[in-house]
Amino acid sequence: xxxxxxxxxxxGLREAGVYYALLILLFALAAIAxxxxxxxxxxxxxxxxxxxxxxxxxIMGVAMTVMLITGAFDLSVASVAALSAAVLVGLAGSIGFVxxxxxxxxxxxxxxxxxxxxxxxxxxxxxxxxxGTLTAVRGLVLVLTGGRSLMVEDPDVLAQMLAxxxxxxxxxxxxxxxxxxxxxxxxxxRRPLMGAAGLCIGALIxxxxxxxxVAAPVIYLAIFTLIMWALLGFTTIxxxxxxxxxxxxxxxxxxxxxxxxxxxxxxxxxxxxxxAGVLFGSRLGAINPTALQGAELTVIAAAILGGxxxxxxAGSVVKTVIGALLLFTLTNGFNVLNLGANYQGLIEGIVVxxxxxxxxxxxxxxxxxxxxxxxxxxxxxxxxxxxx
Amino acid sequence: MVRDVxxxxxxxxxxxxxNGTVALAGVDLTIQxxxxxxxxxxxxxxxxxxxxxLSGALAPTGGDIRWRGERVSWTxxxxxxxxxVATIYQHIPLVPTLTAxxxxxxxxxxxxxxxxxxxxRIGDVVASLGHPFDLDxxxxxxxxxxxxxxxxxxxxxxxxxxxxxxxxxxxxxxDERQTVYDTIRRLAREEGKAILFVSHxxxxxxxxxxxxxxxxxxxxxxxxxxxxLDEARIAETIAGRAITALGRRKTRSEPGPVRLEVDAVASxxxxxxxxxxxRQGEILGIAGVLGSGxxxxxxxxxxxxxxxxxxxxxxxxxxxRYTDEAVAAGLALVPEDRAGQGFVPQMDIARxxxxxxxxxxGAGVRRVDAKDERRCAENAIRRxxxxxxxxxxxxxxxxxxxxxKVVVAKWLTDRTRVLLLDEPTAGIDIGARTDxxxxxxxxxxxxxxxxxxxxxxxxxxxxxxxxxxxxxxxVIGEADPNETSETDLTLMAGGGDRAPAGAPA
Numbered sequence: 001x002x003x004x005x006x007x008x009x010x011x012g013l014r015e016a017g018v019y020y021a022l023l024i025l026l027f028a029l030a031a032i033a034x035x036x037x038x039x040x041x042x043x044x045x046x047x048x049x050x051x052x053x054x055x056x057x058x059i060m061g062v063a064m065t066v067m068l069i070t071g072a073f074d075l076s077v078a079s080v081a082a083l084s085a086a087v088l089v090g091l092a093g094s095i096g097f098v099x100x101x102x103x104x105x106x107x108x109x110x111x112x113x114x115x116x117x118x119x120x121x122x123x124x125x126x127x128x129x130x131x132g133t134l135t136a137v138r139g140l141v142l143v144l145t146g147g148r149s150l151m152v153e154d155p156d157v158l159a160q161m162l163a164x165x166x167x168x169x170x171x172x173x174x175x176x177x178x179x180x181x182x183x184x185x186x187x188x189x190r191r192p193l194m195g196a197a198g199l200c201i202g203a204l205i206x207x208x209x210x211x212x213x214v215a216a217p218v219i220y221l222a223i224f225t226l227i228m229w230a231l232l233g234f235t236t237i238x239x240x241x242x243x244x245x246x247x248x249x250x251x252x253x254x255x256x257x258x259x260x261x262x263x264x265x266x267x268x269x270x271x272x273x274x275x276a277g278v279l280f281g282s283r284l285g286a287i288n289p290t291a292l293q294g295a296e297l298t299v300i301a302a303a304i305l306g307g308x309x310x311x312x313x314a315g316s317v318v319k320t321v322i323g324a325l326l327l328f329t330l331t332n333g334f335n336v337l338n339l340g341a342n343y344q345g346l347i348e349g350i351v352v353x354x355x356x357x358x359x360x361x362x363x364x365x366x367x368x369x370x371x372x373x374x375x376x377x378x379x380x381x382x383x384x385x386x387x388x
Numbered sequence: 389m390v391r392d393v394x395x396x397x398x399x400x401x402x403x404x405x406x407n408g409t410v411a412l413a414g415v416d417l418t419i420q421x422x423x424x425x426x427x428x429x430x431x432x433x434x435x436x437x438x439x440x441x442l443s444g445a446l447a448p449t450g451g452d453i454r455w456r457g458e459r460v461s462w463t464x465x466x467x468x469x470x471x472x473v474a475t476i477y478q479h480i481p482l483v484p485t486l487t488a489x490x491x492x493x494x495x496x497x498x499x500x501x502x503x504x505x506x507x508x509r510i511g512d513v514v515a516s517l518g519h520p521f522d523l524d525x526x527x528x529x530x531x532x533x534x535x536x537x538x539x540x541x542x543x544x545x546x547x548x549x550x551x552x553x554x555x556x557x558x559x560x561x562x563d564e565r566q567t568v569y570d571t572i573r574r575l576a577r578e579e580g581k582a583i584l585f586v587s588h589x590x591x592x593x594x595x596x597x598x599x600x601x602x603x604x605x606x607x608x609x610x611x612x613x614x615x616x617l618d619e620a621r622i623a624e625t626i627a628g629r630a631i632t633a634l635g636r637r638k639t640r641s642e643p644g645p646v647r648l649e650v651d652a653v654a655s656x657x658x659x660x661x662x663x664x665x666x667r668q669g670e671i672l673g674i675a676g677v678l679g680s681g682x683x684x685x686x687x688x689x690x691x692x693x694x695x696x697x698x699x700x701x702x703x704x705x706x707x708x709r710y711t712d713e714a715v716a717a718g719l720a721l722v723p724e725d726r727a728g729q730g731f732v733p734q735m736d737i738a739r740x741x742x743x744x745x746x747x748x749x750g751a752g753v754r755r756v757d758a759k760d761e762r763r764c765a766e767n768a769i770r771r772x773x774x775x776x777x778x779x780x781x782x783x784x785x786x787x788x789x790x791x792x793k794v795v796v797a798k799w800l801t802d803r804t805r806v807l808l809l810d811e812p813t814a815g816i817d818i819g820a821r822t823d824x825x826x827x828x829x830x831x832x833x834x835x836x837x838x839x840x841x842x843x844x845x846x847x848x849x850x851x852x853x854x855x856x857x858x859x860x861x862x863v864i865g866e867a868d869p870n871e872t873s874e875t876d877l878t879l880m881a882g883g884g885d886r887a888p889a890g891a892p893a
Contacts, residue, residue: 236746236754243743246732253692253723253730254798255715255747313734 010193013358018306018319021355022326023200029333038337044208046336048171048215054328055217056081056276057295058321061302062221062228063272065320068303069232070265071245071312072119075130076111077273078295079137084108084277085287086141089150097160101278108274109267111137116266120259134296142289151286161282168213175205175212217279221321224272228317241265245312301348302327305355326351393457394418395550395582396442396473401451403437403606411437413606414451419550422580424572426593426614429603430626430789430817435586438603439554442584443475444468469495474543475552480535484528488514491527492542513544517571533564540571550582551575555815557592569596588815590619602626623818643853644668647837648806650689653698658684660862661698666806666837671828673852673869674841675881681861682841683724686810689839690714690721702805715747718805722795722812724841730795731783737794738765738779744798768797773823789820796824807831810841825851845877857881 009015026042033041060077067074084104092100115133119126152158182198185191205212232238243251244261252258281287305323308315327348334344396419403412412434419425429435440446441453444462453460455471462468468475482491492510511523520537521530527538536556543551553572557565569592575581576598587593593600593614600617602610602625610625648666653659659681666672676682688696691707691714700707700714707717714721723729731740742761765779772793776786783791792812799807809828813821829851832838842848848855848869855867857880865880 234755236749236752236756239739239742239746239756242735242739243732246734247728249729250723250732251743252711253690253721254743255712256743257710257712257751260751309734313732 007192011196014307016193016196017358018322018326018355019197019200021305021351022322022329025326025329025333026204029329029337032337032339036337041333041336042204042207044212046332047204047208048213048218050325050328050332051218051221052215053332054321054324055215055221056279056292057298057302057328058221058324059217059224059276059279060269060273060295060299061306061320061324062225062317063269064299065303065306065308065315065317066228066232066241067265067269068308068310069241069245069312069315070262071248072126072262072265073130073310074115074266074269075127075296075300076115076133076137077269077276077299078292079134079141080108080111080270080273081277081280081295082141082287082289082291082293083111083137083144084274085281085291086144086150086277086289088278088281089152089285089287090144092152092157092161093154097157097164104278104281105271105274108270108277112267112270113263115270116263119266120262138293145287145289147289149286149288151284158285161285165216165279165282167216169216169219170211170213172205172208172210172212175201175208179205220275220279225317225321232317242313245314247313298324298327301352304352307355307359323355394454395421395456397452397454397457399452399454401438401441401448401453403434403441403446404449410606412441412448415603415606415608416611417601417608418611419582419584421549421582422576423598424576424583424585424596426597426600427584427586427603428588428590428593428600428622428626430819433603433626433817434606435603436554437606439475439552439586442468442473442552469546469548472547472549473552474546474548474550476536476539476543476554476556478555480532480539482527482535482538485526487524487526488521488530488534488538488541489523491538492545495542495546510541510545513541516544517541518567520567531564533560533567536560536564536568537571540568544575548581550584552584552586554586555588556585557587557589565592572596588817590622593622594619626818643670644835647703649699649701651699651701653685653688653696653700655684655688655693655696658693658861659688659696662863663698664856664863666839668837669832669835670854671832671838671840671852673848673855674839674858675843675845675848675855675867675877676841676858677843677881680858680881682858683810684861685858686721686723686808686839686841690719690808692721712747712751716750718748718803719808720744720748720799720804720806721808722792722799722810724810724814726788726792726795731791731798733782733784736780736782737769737774737776737786738762740783740794741765741768741779741797745801745803748801748803765797768794768800771800772797772827787817789816789823792816793820793824796827804836807836807838808841809838811843812840813842813844813847821847845874845881849874849877 013020030041033039060081064074064077084107087104087107088100091103095103111133115126115130118124118129152161179198179202182194182201186195186198232241240251240256240261243254243256244258248258277292280292302324303315303320304310305326306316306319306321308320330348330351331344333339334341396417398415398417401412401415401417402410404410415434415438417438427435427438437446441448441462444465444467447461447463453462455473460467460471462471483494486494489507489510493506507523514521514523517537517540521534525534527535530538540551556568560568572583572585573596576583585593585597594617597614599611599613600622601608602622604626644667646665647668650665651663652661653663654661662685664672674682674685684693687693688698689700691710696709702717702719705717707714707719727733732743738761741764742756745764746756762779768774769776769779774786774790774793774797776790783794786794796809796812807828812824812828825847828838828840840848840852849872852869855869855872855877856863857865857867857877859881867877867880
């Protein structure tokens with residue numbers, strides 16, 4: 001339910017800032033491209049590229065958002081993704097593609113369970129535990145690969161991997177439909193933000209043209225985001241996750257199995273990382289032991305750009321995906337427009353801190369002074385017998 | 389002892405917040421040295437704002453503040469402190485990893501620390517308080533009463549002439565309160581300090597203060613000598629209406645069938661094996677001071693204590709030992725610490741209220757019906773008289789009494805079969821307190837069995853059918869509210885010898 005007096009909040013910087021940032025950046029880059037006489041920046045090809053580059057980080061970011069909502073933290077995702085890729089590439093040749101994917105995901109889930117069990121039942125801070133597994137799992141990757149790159153030799157398996165990872169899905173019609181559905185729902189349920197999203201998606205799809213197609217990982221990201229968005233927003237699972245992160249003791253005393261939800265978040269985070277690793281391994285049919293090193297920080301940066309609180313109880317998976325897109329639009333823009341790759345890190349860092357500052361300052365303003373609903377200034381002073 | 393120039397005089401002080409909220413609509417307040425001045429008011433009456441203005445945390449938007457006759461305008465916390473006003477907050481901001489001495493010296497400006505004369509000086513101050521703690525104790529290791537004493541020592545060491553105390557006794561046990569009272573009396577009588585004492589407890593206002601100012605809706609509606617007042621008059625003035633005096637429950641309901649059986653429930657080191665039964669429509673009171681094991685008993689029954697043993701049966705069926713099983717079975721707990729255990733601060737009223745029915749429907753995955761949730765919240769707001777702009781306000785934006793009503797509202801569902809209330813009226817104003825107690829009585833009359841834990845024995849006597857008295861982690865007796873006085877209960881719960889709570893028996 002949205003009320004009209006909520007409009008300034010819904011479209012305020014704190015709630016919708018990350019959407020503005022992405023749109024402004026896209027159009028700024030488009031303007032620079034056209035002023036320099038480069039090919040149009042907002043082409044279907046380029047938009048598809050950005051989404052493709054952001055997809056792995058996006059998948060891990062969505063799970064990381066759920067993790068952060070429960071009030072915990074997972075630094076080990078990039079290492080887990082690398083391990084999962086190594087398991088996939090190492091096993092696919094001998095046991096086949098699908099069983100190797102299964103083995104990779106199980107390995108990832110086991111690490112998530114281990115992380116969660118140590119955090120929940122030994123009581124060590126998640127930051128420390130996952131810092132440990134970050135290093136240890138990366139070490140395990142080195143042990144498994146012997147420090148060399150692994151690759152899949154079998155051409156059949158390689159073809160399966162490529163089909164899984166690199167199939168291009170035409171998205172023009174689907175995009176127009178999505179935009180129409182969003183607009184329709186927005187009018188029906190009176191959700192202004194959804195309407196704005198529908199308009200933007202529609203405009204971008206039209207700009208991209210009828211040949212617009214994206215690689216399969218973008219679709220996987222979209223499906224995963226949709227599922228998690230629906231789970232968080234409309235089901236009791238989501239409500240419990242937010243409650244656990246907002247106040248674990250209150251959640252426990254309200255009859256919520258806090259351990260199960262926290263543990264579940266760790267497993268989800270690792271399995272999502274494992275899936276990202278499967279995609280990464282399938283991309284080239286090969287894995288380098290240092291693959292994805294440092295990606296966990298990009299994942300967390302995407303969640304922060306999306307306004308997820310590091311203290312739990314707040315966050316949105318859609319905004320995390322937008323945050324990931326924002327980061328990769330920056331990278332892509334620097335490359336395509338040749339703006340000087342040396343500035344890239346500097347700009348990205350500033351963007352993340354600036355976003356966090358906007359959320360923090362905006363948050364303080366929202367939780368301002370309590371409004372008094374009981375204003376009754378007509379109360380006469382009781383002064384008889386009082387020495388005023 | 390009225391002097392020509394008061395220590396502090398406020399006239400027509402107003403505070404309007406940028407969002408248009410009028411917190412103070414013109415307050416007059418005169419504070420004389422050597423006197424204890426009580427400040428009372430319901431939640432939302434403007435007490436906190438007034439204290440923040442006196443401590444320099446907020447600047448008034450209008451009116452006049454005179455300190456020793458001179459007009460002052462304090463806009464930062466250091467200014468009143470340098471002038472000689474020290475404020476002691478309800479939640480004491482101490483650094484737990486520093487010693488008592490270091491905490492006391494925190495606000496001192498000197499560059500070098502631990503000079504011998506500092507230690508000597510602070511030692512003298514602490515000695516004058518009756519040595520409630522050792523200078524080298526870590527603040528985090530000390531009980532809450534001793535931490536209160538640290539902040540009093542801090543105020544005195546800073547050379548304060550006026551000490552503002554915001555509900556200093558709200559979280560203290562009986563004997564710790566007594567120490568604070570003695571200290572306040574001595575500071576006023578012997579050292580000529582002025583004390584502004586803010587409290588919800590009418591009895592301590594009556595016993596301790598020389599004069600009283602009562603705020604309501606941002607105005608000082610009453611200023612009088614304490615000797616000219618009685619508790620009923622104060623309570624009426626605070627509420628702004630003659631409160632329906634919560635007289636003792638006249639018509640006790642007929643004892644129904646046994647619903648809840650608590651059998652040898654215990655928790656190692658905290659709770660001795662305890663057994664009792666609870667009947668349909670019965671309100672069972674648990675009387676005990678802080679640390680008597682009353683909250684531990686509630687948690688053990690509710691499955692919130694992983695180390696607890698014993699069995700709890702509801703309508704003959706045994707209840708599991710985890711909170712989710714207890715809630716699914718129909719047990720509901722309103723915990724003692726509403727901010728820490730009662731609500732989720734990031735969620736609005738509707739979602740917090742929705743947590744109760746969600747957990748009671750079991751752990752399965754279901755769609756959340758936002759409309760239904762909103763309707764439930766609106767019902768609760770009406771039924772409990774929660775003062776809020778609407779069901780989508782954050783609970784953190786509400787006053788203490790209204791936030792507590794939200795926590796209670798969480799369990800006002802058809803599936804609640806036993807209601808456990810742990811200090812539901814602690815730290816809330818008399819209006820909200822009456823609302824909650826009347827609600828509890830109404831629920832019991834409809835047949836709901838209730839266990840009510842309270843350190844306000846008057847409340848227990850007013851609404852309970854039976855009272856168990858706890859001390860040192862065990863039930864030491866049962867009292868019939870018809871034949872027991874508040875004094876009897878106090879003596880039983882506190883021990884005739886006033887032994888410190890929690891000490892080995």
